[in-house]
Amino acid sequence: MNNDELEIIGDIHQNLGTGDNASSPRAYVSPAVIKRLPRYFRYLRELIRNGKMRISSGELSKIMNVTASQIRQDLNCFGGFGQQGYGYNVKYLYAKISEILGVNCNFRAIIVGAGNLGRALVRNPMFTKRGVSTVAMFDIDENLIGGTVAGVTVHSMDELENFCKENSIDIAVLTLPKECAQDTTEKLVRAGVCGIWNFTGKELEMNREDIKVVNVHLGDSLMTLCYELNLRREKKEDN
Amino acid sequence: MNNDELEIIGDIHQNLGTGDNASSPRAYVSPAVIKRLPRYFRYLRELIRNGKMRISSGELSKIMNVTASQIRQDLNCFGGFGQQGYGYNVKYLYAKISEILGVNCNFRAIIVGAGNLGRALVRNPMFTKRGVSTVAMFDIDENLIGGTVAGVTVHSMDELENFCKENSIDIAVLTLPKECAQDTTEKLVRAGVCGIWNFTGKELEMNREDIKVVNVHLGDSLMTLCYELNLRREKKEDN
DNA sequence: TAGATTGTTAATCGATTAACAATC
């Protein structure tokens, strides 16, 4: 089974499990749980690829290096996906988590900024694997406008607002200079974009409940690595 | 004051503050605190750039959207950097946090994989801003080997182990296909690399205390955004 | 000195783990 097939598993139904709350209004789920969901998604995909049909929380906990208790608690935030005495049906669980994560929503994204990072991201299979289509890129550089990257056309920034309005864009990936981040975001929101994936390093001010901003600070990640290296170095020197 | 000057502030001393524990063996600091440090680093840099000389935890808390209590607790994990009745000296605090985060350690990094992401990262000012030098790239593609990206030479993967040994490399940035991630990591560790910044999407098995792996899963970040969009969509439909 | 604000302890809150009854 290849990657592409894995994306499309979608709604597999089973007549086991203690009930499926997926369509009822969802109760509050803590950010800690939400942040773990994509990891389950990845591991379950891997299990399917390896032909694994069923798995218990105990077995999965060993593979993922977490407690079985945590897995059961996490999954039960969204409904009873398992069966006592049996465990979890891998494909079914994968389909459910995909559904929760919106993999089948067909979200439409644009990349704003066709610089190095923008071009690297649009070429990354990540979007396709998660059911997000990249429909356009935008830049101010005349040399890039009109060209394509990985089959995606680069448009002028002047067209940004109209394009989003006309093409019902859900997500904007910001890979432009941080100075333009706030202004551009306001334009995007006016044009109906409700998800901002922000790589600019500028933390965006956003007080609207209906808009979600996810900031990616690669530099912060690098610094936590440096912190750990520095700590180990200091410990060594102390001995 | 420009970016480059900001990097080098280093050890500014002041005769206020209740004592400086930076050189004594550091007590355990929780991961939650460590993950917040780079954010302080960024905000303090911005404050310096704006000419701000001193700041209280209350004022900083408003800017950063956290509690003043948390700021004081976080900073006190590393020593008393403030002064009662006065607050914190911005430059001094920035210097201290830089020190804790190893900004002045002059860590040496290589990028393994000169594909789209590797090339985008090496061109990013992030490394320089955090005192990490990018000394080489590696790839298997004959067309890339011998060339340079942002002034950094691309070497053959065959030279990887020897190069690291001879050039005392601290950090390897992994931007190669996930299939090679584990093997390459083992090579790197043999060659003395102690920090792995892993963009491959493969979670590396590493049981050595002296090696630190930081996994970056951009896809996971995208999925939490999709989760939120999906959630808002469902809520809308329920109303 | 009076005012301000830290450093630090105590109280609260939330998240994780353990335990076990329910049940397949």
Place this chain on the structure above:
DNA sequence: TAGATTGTTAATCGATTAACAATC
């Protein structure tokens, strides 16, 4: 039925917030 494993409640652990004495 007996065994296995979930779903869920209760116990523990850790992180955040509040409060305030110390002190600049």
